[in-house]
Amino acid sequence: MDIRQQKILAALENKDTSVYFKDALDNEMVLNMGPQHPATHGVLRLLIKLDGETVAACVPELGYLHRGYEKLAENCSYHEFIPHTDRLDYLSPLMNNTAYVLAVEKLLGIEAPKRAQYIRTIISEMARVSSHLLGIGALAMDVGALTVFTWTFREREKMYDIFELLTGARFTTSFTRVGGLAHDMTPDVISAVKAFFDQFPEKFNECITMLNTNRIFVERLDGVGRISKEKAIAMGMSGPNLRAVGVDCDLRKTQPYLIYNEIDFDIPVFNDGDCLSRYYVRLNEVKESVKIIRQCLEKMPAGPVHANEPKKVLPRKEQVYTKMEELIHDFMLINFGVNPPVGEVYHAVEASKGELGFYIQSRGEGHPWRLKIRSPSFMNLQSTSMLVEGGMISDIVAVLGSLDPVMGEADK
């Protein structure tokens, strides 16, 4: 080794060649998912901290669809708010209509006639079927199976045809009224419902066989987004998501409303608390809903669909135009509202997404002093970050799909 080489070597040995990183493992990236994103079911925004493909942290940000419905309700009469309930969970508007008028009726202390209650049960369950169909289809689409979504949508379209026949609108139905319904269910609607549910189980089996027998689909959901029983209760989960962790809680059984205590049906409960259980709960609930609707159609009595409470229930239009009494009632109800007694009331129903409750505070005026909506999607979304952390990006969409949130309801 000559002197030159030795000099170079010495110079290299003395040189500080170390490289310092503040944190060698710090290769995290913040990904902004939404509010404009194909998989966030509307306008949910998720801020995700990613370590490679693994989710290190996730913060959901809500409010992009906030329309201030609770405040709006304070300036609406009780009847005027019914169309707004359509826009809460826009996948099952009939259910929201029913839930809201049930709360108002509880405040007023009146009850709709039996036939109206049967019809409300039928439309609620149809709304549940339609909402779950979309939930299942969207979940399948989120994990990549595009076709099932269109198959479930085909069934939903048929249901929307029935809704159109029944209410005059496919989407924003506004069908219920305080003390009854907008109008009776005509025989052709009943036969349409019967015809639909005669062919439905077969078509539904077609859709779910495509998913249940697909190993990729099952593996994508099995064990993903798992939550324990205690945590699910602590996070305020309700509906199918709660029943997927093994809690046998369904307001239709625990606090029966409408005519659910006269109907024979089961509550599907699964114990794993992962995406697959949530999917199975929805799938079985659809089957139970079909059972409920069939029984309702069988048992449905004849009779009026409006309570005989002239001071509280809007009279029929044909009577308003021909009879003095009804004209006066109509004038008073439209201009000054139903004027319930002073007090407060909370009524919750088992909606397709979970416990949908309306808390109404009345000061005896024609409009609520305060109306609070307990929306299940909002509560279910609380646990999003808990469910997705530690998973992969692909799991986020599976978790969101299985939680089945509707942003119209979460943001109100």
Next chain:
Amino acid sequence: MEISPVIEALIKIIVVIFFILLPCVAYLGVQLERKLSAWIQNRVGPNRVGPYGLLQPLADIPKLFFKEDIVPAAANKFVHSLGPLISLTIAFSTFAVMPFGDTLPIVVNGVVHNISLQIANVNIGVLYVLALSSLAVYGITLSGWSSNNKYSLLGGIRSSAQMISYELSLGLSIIGIVMLSNTLQLNDIVKAQSGYYLFGFLPNWNIFVQPIGFITFFVAMFAETNRLPFDLPEAEPELVAGYHTEYTGMKFGMFMLSEFLAMFAAAGMITTLYLGGWQAPYIEYLNLSPFVVSLVQVGAFFTKFALIVVFFMIVRWSMPRFRYDQLMNIGWKVMIPLSLLNIALTGLFILKPIHTWFN
């Protein structure tokens, strides 16, 4: 009259690109995929442009050309434009060694010219195809990186990881065939699949000789072409559109074109390597003239090819997508051991052919 090989190759290139590939992309690709997905999904599909919607691809292409070409402000403009070019060039190049048929005998002035129905009969055809399919990942990765979009970047990364994992089993499954046919020349591999196998009526195609290799090759080809269930680089619900999120107009069109071409290349390779390529079984019993035989063989190639393409499409519209870790698990824990097993079994059968086993 002797045509120089360069001119002959040029003519073949033009014929293949303009009379085979582009119509295939337009009709077997875009149109059939849209119609097929519509049939699967209870829809009607394109039916407005021309009779039965047959002119739809002709309406789509000008639309793509006239779209605004947007390059994101912070993107690396050169690489951003380079990405689709790489993808497209490589997708086209694969067809250079694809044998569409054996030789077409054409009689000119009483002299028989045997025209090889392959653009270039490269003696390392298999290696050439493998090399190109590895290069294809550059188009995707570079465009994902240069778009300056996190979704695109994730798509690009996924793509490269996926390609590396599945390239191995792809190469390993081909080794079995190379061992059997003792050649890397694609046309010779097809010729080696002539004759009959077992009982004298099953064609001697590699799908029957190498069933394990066929399965691993087929699955790896799905992964190579980024089709569902392996379309992670462009997973729509997760990564919006993955590596081509930031592409518009014809640059997006080039990605779409190269994706279809990659699928066709995959179908062509599967046909060539495993389904006997242009071999039409039992044709020798019909006593046809060499010219007709040659045409029937080209028809046989395209029939097999089209069936594989249709299969690719049906799978795409009926399967969910794998998760990243599941994809890796399958690639490394199932596919590679299976293809190694295939090599071992092939070696065993070459050493001791099956008819000597029971003597």
